[in-house]
Amino acid sequence: MTHPQAHQATPAADTQGTTLARTPLHDLHSHLADRLDDAARDWLEKALDEAAAHPGTHGPISVWELRLAEAGRRCGPEHADAARILILHAARADPDALTRVYAQGTAAERRAVLHALPHLVPGPQALPLVEDALRTNDTRLLAAAVGPYAARHLDAHHWRHAVLKCLFTGVPVTEVADLDRRARADTELARMLGDYAGERTAAGRPVPEDLHRVLTLTDPTATPPAPAADHGPDHADGTHGKES
Numbered sequence: 001m002t003h004p005q006a007h008q009a010t011p012a013a014d015t016q017g018t019t020l021a022r023t024p025l026h027d028l029h030s031h032l033a034d035r036l037d038d039a040a041r042d043w044l045e046k047a048l049d050e051a052a053a054h055p056g057t058h059g060p061i062s063v064w065e066l067r068l069a070e071a072g073r074r075c076g077p078e079h080a081d082a083a084r085i086l087i088l089h090a091a092r093a094d095p096d097a098l099t100r101v102y103a104q105g106t107a108a109e110r111r112a113v114l115h116a117l118p119h120l121v122p123g124p125q126a127l128p129l130v131e132d133a134l135r136t137n138d139t140r141l142l143a144a145a146v147g148p149y150a151a152r153h154l155d156a157h158h159w160r161h162a163v164l165k166c167l168f169t170g171v172p173v174t175e176v177a178d179l180d181r182r183a184r185a186d187t188e189l190a191r192m193l194g195d196y197a198g199e200r201t202a203a204g205r206p207v208p209e210d211l212h213r214v215l216t217l218t219d220p221t222a223t224p225p226a227p228a229a230d231h232g233p234d235h236a237d238g239t240h241g242k243e244s
Helices: 025-035 038-053 063-075 077-090 095-104 107-120 124-134 139-145 148-153 156-169 179-183 187-202 209-218 238-243
Strands: none
Touching: 025 038, 025 077, 038 063, 038 077, 063 077, 063 107, 077 107, 095 107, 095 124, 107 124, 107 139, 107 148, 124 139, 124 148, 124 156, 139 156, 148 156, 156 179, 156 187, 156 209, 179 209, 187 209
């Protein structure tokens, strides 16, 4: 399934953020075809053909699941996420198959599943995967979790906490899909941001610059709290973990 309405930006070379989730599948395929060497390109096309010929789940492990595991070695780490998304799509992976891959996969394979969700799952059935990723402190997994699927299906309570988790862990809020729309006039999010800023200021810690940006989105008339003096590198603590 492709999404012509999605932006046409070229996928970034690295695999952080939500670019892959926002890029139409045919553009991902073209991007890889232009950048992979002959051996990697041939491997990918064979893997896609195998997945299309034997979709779904077969036995203890399907052929296309083996290809997901090989993608980093065959295509290189900078292209592996995109290759895995295309394989998942070719295999017509449903929420059950995606859950299985996520549960059994490496961090990189989990990230690819999260990127693939808006391409494969029209409804909220895969939300438990997003919620699981949001409980981690793996910033690349978190960045993948706040893509278009989360923007479309996370309820307000969990979405607000996802934004705060990005602030806690240093994931740029630019990775949060549809941030402007969902944050607009959200007075509860504004209250939570204000509380967080107050806690940091009271502790002598700097307020993340991204917090000011999100607070402005919630209420354009709000006056962001003044940042505290910088007392050196900030380190996440147990309190933040419990809040997430």
